[in-house]
Amino acid sequence: PKVVVLPGDGIGPEVCASAVEVLQKVAPDVQLEYHLLGGGAYDQTGSPFPDATREAVLSCDAVLLGTVGGAQNSPWNSLPRPLRPESGLLQLRKALGVYANLRPVKVMPGLESLSPLREDLAKQVDVLIVRELLGGAYFDPRRAIDGDAAYNTIGYSKLEVDRVARVAFEAAKTRKGEVTSVDKANVLEVSELWRGVVQHLHDTEYPDIKLEHEYVDSVAMLLVKTPGRYDVIVTENLFGDILSDLAAVIPGSLGVMPSASLGDGPGLYEPIHGSAPDIAGKGIANPSGTILSVAMLLRHSLGRDAEAKRIEDAVQAALTEVRTPDLGGKGTTQELGAAVLARL
Amino acid sequence: PKVVVLPGDGIGPEVCASAVEVLQKVAPDVQLEYHLLGGGAYDQTGSPFPDATREAVLSCDAVLLGTVGGAQNSPWNSLPRPLRPESGLLQLRKALGVYANLRPVKVMPGLESLSPLREDLAKQVDVLIVRELLGGAYFDPRRAIDGDAAYNTIGYSKLEVDRVARVAFEAAKTRKGEVTSVDKANVLEVSELWRGVVQHLHDTEYPDIKLEHEYVDSVAMLLVKTPGRYDVIVTENLFGDILSDLAAVIPGSLGVMPSASLGDGPGLYEPIHGSAPDIAGKGIANPSGTILSVAMLLRHSLGRDAEAKRIEDAVQAALTEVRTPDLGGKGTTQELGAAVLARL
Ligand SMILES: CC(C)[C@H](C(=O)O)[C@@H](O)C(=O)O
Ligand SMILES: CC(C)[C@H](C(=O)O)[C@@H](O)C(=O)O
Numbered sequence: 001p002k003v004v005v006l007p008g009d010g011i012g013p014e015v016c017a018s019a020v021e022v023l024q025k026v027a028p029d030v031q032l033e034y035h036l037l038g039g040g041a042y043d044q045t046g047s048p049f050p051d052a053t054r055e056a057v058l059s060c061d062a063v064l065l066g067t068v069g070g071a072q073n074s075p076w077n078s079l080p081r082p083l084r085p086e087s088g089l090l091q092l093r094k095a096l097g098v099y100a101n102l103r104p105v106k107v108m109p110g111l112e113s114l115s116p117l118r119e120d121l122a123k124q125v126d127v128l129i130v131r132e133l134l135g136g137a138y139f140d141p142r143r144a145i146d147g148d149a150a151y152n153t154i155g156y157s158k159l160e161v162d163r164v165a166r167v168a169f170e171a172a173k174t175r176k177g178e179v180t181s182v183d184k185a186n187v188l189e190v191s192e193l194w195r196g197v198v199q200h201l202h203d204t205e206y207p208d209i210k211l212e213h214e215y216v217d218s219v220a221m222l223l224v225k226t227p228g229r230y231d232v233i234v235t236e237n238l239f240g241d242i243l244s245d246l247a248a249v250i251p252g253s254l255g256v257m258p259s260a261s262l263g264d265g266p267g268l269y270e271p272i273h274g275s276a277p278d279i280a281g282k283g284i285a286n287p288s289g290t291i292l293s294v295a296m297l298l299r300h301s302l303g304r305d306a307e308a309k310r311i312e313d314a315v316q317a318a319l320t321e322v323r324t325p326d327l328g329g330k331g332t333t334q335e336l337g338a339a340v341l342a343r344l
Numbered sequence: 345p346k347v348v349v350l351p352g353d354g355i356g357p358e359v360c361a362s363a364v365e366v367l368q369k370v371a372p373d374v375q376l377e378y379h380l381l382g383g384g385a386y387d388q389t390g391s392p393f394p395d396a397t398r399e400a401v402l403s404c405d406a407v408l409l410g411t412v413g414g415a416q417n418s419p420w421n422s423l424p425r426p427l428r429p430e431s432g433l434l435q436l437r438k439a440l441g442v443y444a445n446l447r448p449v450k451v452m453p454g455l456e457s458l459s460p461l462r463e464d465l466a467k468q469v470d471v472l473i474v475r476e477l478l479g480g481a482y483f484d485p486r487r488a489i490d491g492d493a494a495y496n497t498i499g500y501s502k503l504e505v506d507r508v509a510r511v512a513f514e515a516a517k518t519r520k521g522e523v524t525s526v527d528k529a530n531v532l533e534v535s536e537l538w539r540g541v542v543q544h545l546h547d548t549e550y551p552d553i554k555l556e557h558e559y560v561d562s563v564a565m566l567l568v569k570t571p572g573r574y575d576v577i578v579t580e581n582l583f584g585d586i587l588s589d590l591a592a593v594i595p596g597s598l599g600v601m602p603s604a605s606l607g608d609g610p611g612l613y614e615p616i617h618g619s620a621p622d623i624a625g626k627g628i629a630n631p632s633g634t635i636l637s638v639a640m641l642l643r644h645s646l647g648r649d650a651e652a653k654r655i656e657d658a659v660q661a662a663l664t665e666v667r668t669p670d671l672g673g674k675g676t677t678q679e680l681g682a683a684v685l686a687r688l
Contacts, residue, residue: 086530116569121460136500143533149501150537154481157493184582186430189487193494217589224568225460225593238528242586245561249569 001061001302003030004266006037006053006092009085010275011285012066018287018337020295022314025344026307033060037092037307038068038085038275039076048088054123055093057266062301063096064294065089065270071277093133098261098268099160100167101131101246102296107251110320114252114327117224124228125250127174130168131240133261135160138237154190156236161197167262168234169206178210178231182219182239194236216243223247255286255326256319258293258298267301269293279325283332286324288315289341307313314343345405345646347374348610350381350397350436353429354619355629356410362631362681363408363638366658369688370651371642377404381436382412382429383420384618398439398517401610406645408442408638409433409614415621428443437477442605442612443509445475446640447588451595454664456594458671461568468572469594472519474512475584477605479504482581498534500580505541511606512578513550514538515622522554526563526583538580560587592616599630599670600663602637606646611645613637623669627676630668632659635684658687 005020007013023030034312035053042048048068057063068085070076076085106126106173108117115122137143142153165181172179181198183191195213202211214222214237222229224241227250235243248257254273261268271289279285301309318339323329349364351357366376378398386392392412399559401407412429414420420429450470451459459466472479481487481496488495509525516523525542527535537641539557546555558566560583566573567587571594592601605612615633636659643652662683667673 084530090531116465117462118462123607138531142495142497145533145537148503149499150534151486151497151499152532152534153486153495153497155493159492184585186428187434187482188496190494190496191491193489217585219596220564220586220590221593224590225596241528241561242564242583246564246568246590249565252569254565329348339659 001030003032003297004056004060004063005032006063006065007034008038008066008068008275009040009070010067010277010280012021012068012275014280014283014285014333015271015287015290016064018065018333019290021337022291022311022340022344023225023294025305025341027302032034037065038088039070039074041088042076042079042083042085048083048085049091057092057096060266062266062297063268064222064297065268066290067271067273067275069275074277081250086129089298090138093250093261093268096261096268097263097265099132099134100164100262101133101240101244102167102260103129103131103248103257103263104169105129105247105251105257108253108256108316111251111253111327115250116252117227117250121227122252123252126196127227127230127247128171128232129240129244129247130164130232130234132160132164132236132245137238148173154236155237156190156194158193158197161194162201165198165201168232169201169209172209172232176231177208180212180214180219180230180233182214182216182233182235182243184216184299185213186215198234219243220246222341253327255324256288256292257316258296260293260296262300267297269297270325283334286326286332287333287337288319291315310344314340317343345374346377348377348379348400348407350379350407350409352382352410352619353384353410353414353619354411354624356412356619357630358677359615359631360408360410360626360632362635362677363585364555365681366635366655366684366688367638369685371646371648371653381409382432383418385432386423386427386429387477388419389431392429393435394426396681401436401440402684404610406610406639406641407612409612410634411615411617411619413619417643434482437605437612438483439502441478441607441609442603443476443478444508444606445477445584446511446515446606447473447475447592447601447616449473449591449595449601452597452600452663454658455597455671456521457593459594460596461571461594464594465571466594468571471571471574471591472515472576472578473530473588473591474508474515474523474578476504476508476580480581496534498580498582500534501542502537505538506545509542509545509578512576513545513553514552516576520554520575524556524558524574524577525565526558526560526577526579526587529557530559542578563587564590567594588616597671599668600631600632600636600659602640604637604640606644611641613641627678628669629677630670631677632663635659658684661687
């Protein structure tokens with residue numbers, strides 16, 4: 001199998017290097033190919049998503065991504081929108097057709113005290129956020145700037161809702177069997193369509209899953225107040241962007257959170273933290289989120305569940321020994337990576 | 345001066361009754377007029393925002409609102425959208441032209457332990473959220489259901505952004521002097537317009553206020569992780585809906601949070617909690633949020649700052665003695681209301 005690695009910008013190259021060592025150790029048969037994405041790609045080729053990258057990702061089995069983007073005052077942010085690093089990421093998602101972004105959030109045993117929440121609440125968190133990744137306001141053909149006004153349209157078709165809801169229901173089968181669909185149906189027509197499609201899919205194909213519909217403002221509250229109430233959350237792109245970041249901060253250890261973006265072709269795997277330009281190149285970034293993304297890659301794209309589990313156990317064990325600064329320790333990327341490798 | 349009281353649905357009538365007693369005590373010259381809004385208004389008149397209510401609110405000095413809406417399985421929720429309770433609220437906001445929704449969130453001394461956050465973090469919270477209330481996807485003339493798809497457009501004009509940003513900058517002058525404008529400018533054109541207008545207003549009229557621009561997903565994270573970093577937050581309608589509920593849960597005492605919605609005419613004042621149909625009629629709802637909304641009414645619509653302050657001090661003191669069940673106590677609406685009155 002072939003995996004394309006896109007180290008990207010900021011701390012991306014460092015955390016990817018660590019994760020690739022892990023991948024090579026547990027799956028030495030995997031072939032690696034490196035390509036450019038983001039700000040660095042723009043600097044070298046004039047595009048944040050060069051053609052060579054596009055071709056490579058379309059003919060591989062899975063993509064491992066570091067992070068993209070620069071600091072707030074980076075010149076990349078003054079480029080025309082389609083040339084910015086983030087645009088490279090959006091184009092990559094679109095090219096791969098990855099419509100379902102999966103973000104499992106839970107507190108690692110031993111790290112409870114890092115949570116901004118009270119420990120008894122933090123311990124309860126074990127939620128999978130399924131975010132629709134190719135629709136809504138993100139990929140909006142109607143977007144417009146019109147004199148003194150601007151418009152972005154949140155649009156969804158039934159098909160777009162159905163396919164991502166299906167991912168959520170299937171995931172719930174392997175968990176507690178509960179799905180919360182999040183919308184703003186008391187105000188938005190597009191949410192009413194969303195709610196109807198999810199309910200219909202439930203009633204016709206997943207009657208045994210417990211389904212709730214909740215409003216996005218209420219979920220933002222309850223994720224903090226009683227985070228243990230959620231098993232699988234499914235929602236549209238923009239709400240998912242907000243809620244998944246919110247959920248991710250609860251364990252207090254953003255650096256250990258992986259993600260998978262799935263469609264009908266190759267999957268895309270990346271840590272959820274940003275490019276952290278302030279610590280880039282210092283060798284102190286936490287590689288765990290990227291290493292755990294490799295585990296998701298093995299599970300979802302290569303069907304190697306046993307190897308995925310081995311990595312997850314190794315990371316958890318390694319974190320009892322080495323902690324990078326984001327976890328309150330003094331460990332380096334290299335030391336934490338080595339501690340994981342030593343356990344494999 | 346004339347104040348229109350709209351008790352509304354659920355616990356609205358109970359908490360309004362308590363708040364009105366307080367208003368009458370500190371400002372006996374205020375004339376009161378009661379009108380219908382929400383589900384009860386629909387039941388009695390066929391409209392959630394009857395004409396009589398519209399006329400009354402347009403010719404008064406301020407409006408005090410309880411809450412609107414029924415339980416999730418209420419028949420009101422199956423009505424056509426324009427007849428539902430929430431629609432009454434949206435029509436009321438529109439009629440009054442209240443484009444700026446102000447929600448101050450801070451932890452009351454003595455109530456820190458109720459926060460879902462660690463106490464050291466909870467103590468730092470002292471933020472004013474200024475939410476744009478009449479634009480964006482909420483009042484969208486382009487909203488459409490089109491066969492198997494639906495659309496809601498987030499639209500803003502420069503004028504709409506300018507007037508609400510002005511409210512935020514003015515508020516910051518009376519606080520720490522810091523404004524954080526929240527958008528998703530890395531993806532949305534409408535956010536880029538928003539950001540540009542806020543920056544321009546800052547540079548030309550409020551150069552002494554410290555202005556930051558942050559992405560909505562990041563703010564959702566940071567509000568939980570380091571809530572003390574924010575002074576005034578200003579954002580568009582839908583982001584504000586989500587972030588203000590998120591912020592409100594941090595003190596752990598939703599029941600004590602007031603809000604003011606301001607425009608060029610009469611202001612609208614309401615607690616931020618919902619209609620809580622499960623406890624309606626039991627006499628145990630916390631009236632503090634509505635009583636503190638009366639304080640905001642006195643300050644912002646009637647220019648009576650001293651009276652506002654007296655009420656705020658009285659509520660804070662009363663809460664050291666009587667606590668309703670939402671605050672972990674056994675007090676009743678009546679007891680807490682009486683404790684506030686006793687201090688005035
Ligand atoms: C960088 C940005 C475009 C992106 C998004 O909003 O999707 C990021 O926030 C994320 O969640 O992956
Ligand atoms: C009831 C609903 C329409 C309303 C809103 O979304 O504005 C509520 O959530 C609020 O924040 O006041």
